[in-house]
Amino acid sequence: MTVQFTIDGLEVKAKEGEHLLDVARRHGIDIPSLCHHEAVEPIGACRVCLVEVRSGQKTTITTSCNFLVEDGIEVHTDTAEVRKHRAMNLELLLARAPKSDVVRKLASASGVTRTRFEPLAYEPLPNCILCELCVRTCDMLGHHALTTVGRGDKKRIGLPFNKPSDNCVGCASCLSVCPTQCISVKDTPTQRAIWGQKHDFILCKVCGAPVITKKHRDFAISEKGLPEDYYDTCEKCKQSAASKRFASVVW
């Protein structure tokens, strides 16, 4: 079913069950966010994507990423109230991730350049804002390796019980999606170190360059069904082999 409503005065149509942030962005209305990713379910963790939703007599300030659109609502993305709450949330995030460029830029766009709160020494993941985008992505990929560990101000992201886990395949998608890029991944020519574990790379059968981790390949073979030899050569060697093959073809 289609629902119809307005965002900042613009009439928009959307499907029932869609989230407000996705609809707004599709219509070219930018709402800032940190923990939103189209490939995973939104949870409204970073609280940056706040908007004001008016429905009848009721006005609420809510996160737009996980707000399901409704017929007839009136959405405002840039009112004084929205700006006030967003600035407050960004001031809190700035204390948690004081060295993150993306947080500092967003905060300064909201007029927040310093924080009244005590910055956290957030070891071992400085600048982690606990948005769990890495956890959600890891779950979506089917690895289920990451989780939150501890409670209250001791809460951190990590492997369950902070112990080595077989579930982590070392794909580093957690780093790829992390809004503050706070996850440490160290690659050597033969191994990847991530979450306190080391993963052996498949090495290119031609030149010996790393391709992907063995565990990642094994997971891909079991899930996606492409045979092993798809993963045994690096990008560059595959290119040159393909070029030679095509050069010999007479069109």
Add this chain to the structure above:
Amino acid sequence: MQITCLQCVEAACAKVCPAGALVRNEETGAIEVLANRCVGCGLCEAACPFGHMHFDTQLRLAVKCDLCGGTPTCAAFCPHDALEIR
């Protein structure tokens, strides 16, 4: 870096993508990366048999030839007409 692509009918990159981020543009026939859906796992780069998928280590996203929206600049630029689209 060579950034061309055969836009395979049964594309290994799209087959392995766990996030549904590689989809065919029905107008141009090109397989395109939906950057907002890509989670940067690098599986497509490893799986492409021709070495035509790339992983941008700065953006941490998959990058590939999208046929420049249907009119490839490489073919238009080539002064010897060695490249053509058909």
